Amino acid sequence: MGPVTLDGAWTRRWVEAVAAEVSRRKAELTALDRAIGDADHGENLDRGFQAVLGKLDALDDGATPAAVLRLVATTLISTVGGAAGPLYGTAFLKASMAAGDRDELDAPALVEVLTAARDGIVARGKAESGDKTMVDAWTPAVEAASAAGDDVRAALAAAAAAAAEGAVATEPLVAHKGRASYLGERAVGHRDPGAESTALILAAAAETT
Amino acid sequence: MGPVTLDGAWTRRWVEAVAAEVSRRKAELTALDRAIGDADHGENLDRGFQAVLGKLDALDDGATPAAVLRLVATTLISTVGGAAGPLYGTAFLKASMAAGDRDELDAPALVEVLTAARDGIVARGKAESGDKTMVDAWTPAVEAASAAGDDVRAALAAAAAAAAEGAVATEPLVAHKGRASYLGERAVGHRDPGAESTALILAAAAETT
Amino acid sequence: MKKLINDPGKTVDEGLAGFAAAHPDLVRLIVDPPFAVVRADAPLNGKVGLVSGGGSGHEPLHAGFVGHGMLDAAVPGAMFTSPTPDPILEATRHVNAGAGVLHIVKNYTGDVLNFETAAELALAEGIEVQSVIVDDDVAVKDSLYTAGRRGVAGTMLVEKLAGAAAERGDSLDQVAEVARTVNSRVRSMGMALAPCTVPHAGEPSFELGEDEVEIGIGIHGEPGRERIALEPADRIVDRLIEPILEDLPFQQGDRVVLLVNGMGGTPQSELYIVFRRAAEVLADRGIVLARSLVGSYVTSLEMQGVSITLLQVDDDLLELYDAPVQTAALRWGR
């Protein structure tokens, strides 16, 4: 694959890819949530990203990454609801603020953006690593991206791989946050739906050219 | 079998046999009622005849057939409820009145008693033959008993056989009375539960020695 | 069968004991002979007494409607089985305050026969009794070839309006007349998505395939008019309301009370989806929605389904509908 430039157009393609993937894997995400939650995570995210799709067209062609991210943030906040709505909403909002007025993101900027997103989630939801939440996909992703060096493509790939592993690694955990925390030991053996959707979002980023 | 005398003791044995049979076939009667009614006929009769059993002991040893029949009548009226309670209650009440102060019933008296029971049911429920009710077991039974001549045992056997046939013969009918009448054509193919319980009651009489 | 019960044979008794324990301000329980639920302050001097009853399993009907402005006594039978004459007679005695007693009887052979006997026995004791038979269910053809229409959800409106008439001091004749008028102007029809299970029977009253619904269901788990494939709610509402509208018939300019009644296991949101369509149909016909009532009032245990009831009202009936009522299941104005 050629060199990738994470400009506004890329950001838009990425968001479109996320929307397509969420739609395709909606039932799977909801099934994860049925096991240890309330069976709506796929439905919630799909409602949100479909709304995002509907609003992307209204953006300027030359919109910056930050502008796209902000649109995602406000749309998720006003359409998703549940826990994931404010958490992902905050993540995209903080990401947008970190992106600032840059026209494109290089590797260090990407790390800043991912870090801001993760910190936003932690600030809102107060989850720590190992609490069996989406944080368990975000934190390894941030760390892997930082360690990946100056190649933004490599950073994205590393983040996606780490998020995927992080999601799998939630399976043996007892949950301490979110609905799954009501279950105690009974949550063991199930993957956290939010961690899985985070892996999906970052995988879509790595695959977006 | 030896000659039978339908005295008070016989009447009591017959009622005990009915109670035992209703108890044994409760589920079957209820299943018939489930198909074209409300799934309680076996339960209703069993509640009633169990109550009768509980009161039989209080009767004098020398109680006449009428006294036993009256006890059955008042107990069924006050414990069965539904359609079958008043109908069987009236049947036993009229039967008791027809038995009068006789110490035992010969064949003509038996025919009088059965006729009174049937007439009581018709007077209360207004059903005609062919309406797919217990009347379709009672009427053939009364006719067969009248035609059976002077042997009371033969009269009982004829009544039981005719009631059983009458119950089977309700199967192809559309109902015009009781809950099954709500079903129209959908009642076709099902036996009327009340006709079946009438057959049971008369079969028990034929078998009581 | 999974139920919150102890002994299947004791569900009615224990449920009533709980009911009486929860509402001592409204009712007391007569337990000998078992069972009747009587208004706590009965008999009320000079007031006509209202008694209804029938098989259990339709709660809150009838016990939930005992109280100021509605019934004076409710006589519950065994599950889905009309009560025997004894408790009906006993309830009649308890609520007789010298002005006579009205029996409100749903039209089922068993109910009619048992109330008939009780009324005869009461008359023999010198209690003046009148009976009104409720038969609002248009799912059943009223003809020589059936036991006649069943009494279903419209019964609660007969009880409400006749109860209000009694409360304002109407005579027995007048209260009976109100009950008959309401019965002549009320029509209902119901359907089921899923059957209920009577505790002592242990299995569902009928079977429905994964995509089937039963139209014209009764409230005793007896099968209905026809079995059709599941359809959208709006279409089902149309199937229920059309025969109702045609029957009276209800006409443009009529004012109605619309009762959307859950069969016991239906979520409230679905009742309101049904209500929405029913109100739309009425508006299309130029029929005026005077009052609305949505809830699970005349049920069949945990059956899933709904019934629609329309009552044609004039100013008098509306005044009776609006009059204060204070019962466990229906309450307004006090």
Added chain:
Amino acid sequence: MKKLINDPGKTVDEGLAGFAAAHPDLVRLIVDPPFAVVRADAPLNGKVGLVSGGGSGHEPLHAGFVGHGMLDAAVPGAMFTSPTPDPILEATRHVNAGAGVLHIVKNYTGDVLNFETAAELALAEGIEVQSVIVDDDVAVKDSLYTAGRRGVAGTMLVEKLAGAAAERGDSLDQVAEVARTVNSRVRSMGMALAPCTVPHAGEPSFELGEDEVEIGIGIHGEPGRERIALEPADRIVDRLIEPILEDLPFQQGDRVVLLVNGMGGTPQSELYIVFRRAAEVLADRGIVLARSLVGSYVTSLEMQGVSITLLQVDDDLLELYDAPVQTAALRWGR
């Protein structure tokens, strides 16, 4: 999945449209942004506004409690999903009459976060907002290792008593104090015999074997504390009420409101069987049954099951409980 719905994606909207059509005397519907149910006569000059809300599927909570003496607005989210901040903010604006607005929030991560955002936005507009988090469910351990106790059926008592306080003219601080006091004295626990099916999901939220029940169930179809073999109702009541009694703890001589709440698909007779045993346990402990409430108020669609709630009351709280309320689902005193 058999339901009385049209489009699974429209059940909430259509249900609300029906609700508003049925109760124009009590509420009006704000549809932009969709959706909030607002008291028909809001804003009421000088009165503190009460707003609650949460995922749909728990009807009559919260919309059924909008009206005189209870909520000023209810904000329903998608099925089992907390609403977003926009409609919460819009509802807050509508009921603000200058005396401030109280948000009553069930303790779920999503509800807390979305109400938090709405409250911040409202404050930024100059509307005084306070929030009370309801967390009455003793099935969940309240510790650093969980999201904390859930808000379940006790929520309706918080809404009732805080609503009465607002109606009598209490200030925002006072109303919030009443809400917090009620929350500190109310405890609940629930169980399920059978799960519900969220329309868009199309399959049950969890599976239960033919003889299994789920103890400590939440109201979102999320699994409970433990799964046990079906037991008699009395034994199940004991399992629910013991942890409740121990928690506060409730003690001899305490006066309580006992709420037996159906989860949506439970027949009323079973609720009263449960009530009977619960009242018996209280009597055994010398706890005084001050008031009783039995019905399906805080539900999970058609889930079969029950929850028990105890609220410890004094004269003040009892006065607030008894104060007139006029809403679609709870009504007395007017």
